[in-house]
Amino acid sequence: AQSVAQPEDQVNVAEGNPLTVKCTYSVSGNPYLFWYVQYPNRGLQFLLKYITGDNLVKGSYGFEAEFNKSQTSFHLKKPSALVSDSALYFCAVRDPPGTGGGNKLTFGTGTQLKVEL
Amino acid sequence: DARVTQTPRHKVTEMGQEVTMRCQPILGHNTVFWYRQTMMQGLELLAYFRNRAPLDDSGMPKDRFSAEMPDATLATLKIQPSEPRDSAVYFCASGLRGETQYFGPGTRLLVL
Numbered sequence: 001a002q003s004v005a006q007p008e009d010q011v012n013v014a015e016g017n018p019l020t021v022k023c024t025y026s027v028s029g030n031p032y033l034f035w036y037v038q039y040p041n042r043g044l045q046f047l048l049k050y051i052t053g054d055n056l057v058k059g060s061y062g063f064e065a066e067f068n069k070s071q072t073s074f075h076l077k078k079p080s081a082l083v084s085d086s087a088l089y090f091c092a093v094r095d096p097p098g099t100g101g102g103n104k105l106t107f108g109t110g111t112q113l114k115v116e117l
Numbered sequence: 118d119a120r121v122t123q124t125p126r127h128k129v130t131e132m133g134q135e136v137t138m139r140c141q142p143i144l145g146h147n148t149v150f151w152y153r154q155t156m157m158q159g160l161e162l163l164a165y166f167r168n169r170a171p172l173d174d175s176g177m178p179k180d181r182f183s184a185e186m187p188d189a190t191l192a193t194l195k196i197q198p199s200e201p202r203d204s205a206v207y208f209c210a211s212g213l214r215g216e217t218q219y220f221g222p223g224t225r226l227l228v229l
Contacts, residue, residue, distance in 0.1 A: 103167065104162060
């Protein structure tokens with residue numbers, strides 16, 4: 001069964017510094033990987049996804065993520081954090097088509113990002 | 118700007134009452150998902166549909182919860198009877214061909 005782990009409940013970073021939110025996954029075959037962000041009292045917003053191709057994926061709001069197959073990781077990064085990036089970030093994985101996982105996404109437990117002045 | 122809509126946004130009810138939550142997926146999307154989010158359990162998948170047919174509802178308490186898609190523009194999630202432990206935020210999401218899911222704003226349910 002597919003799974004994702006977000007090892008950090010919270011990440012604190014100063015505005016202007018680079019940020020990394022970690023995610024590792026376990027899935028049969030080649031994974032489909034996603035990052036979502038949730039602002040307070042809002043639904044989840046799609047940031048970016050990896051299905052195939054370049055290991056560095058660029059997404060919304062200046063975020064990017066690096067797929068590392070050998071380390072089974074998909075860490076979210078941004079070169080320069082903003083206070084407005086403070087939110088809850090979710091990593092998610094689904095099995096590729098034909099492997100029996102269906103369309104279901106399995107979400108991590110979330111990482112609270114706090115960007116301070 | 119296409120988006121998933123959900124009604125009501127907030128619901129306060131008493132234990133034992135029926136609760137119905139509605140979702141309008143993005144036009145043209147063929148998969149619809151219902152999630153529940155709580156502090157203790159995080160984000161849980163309750164059920165999902167493809168082309169209006171239920172594919173998986175294993176995450177849903179069968180005795181009190183039911184999910185349907187009467188047509189391609191409406192998905193419903195009902196709880197009858199509701200209990201305090203059902204208090205949560207319920208999200209609907211839709212997608213096309215099972216890839217990216219787009220979430221609605223959620224229904225915040227409080228059962229007293």
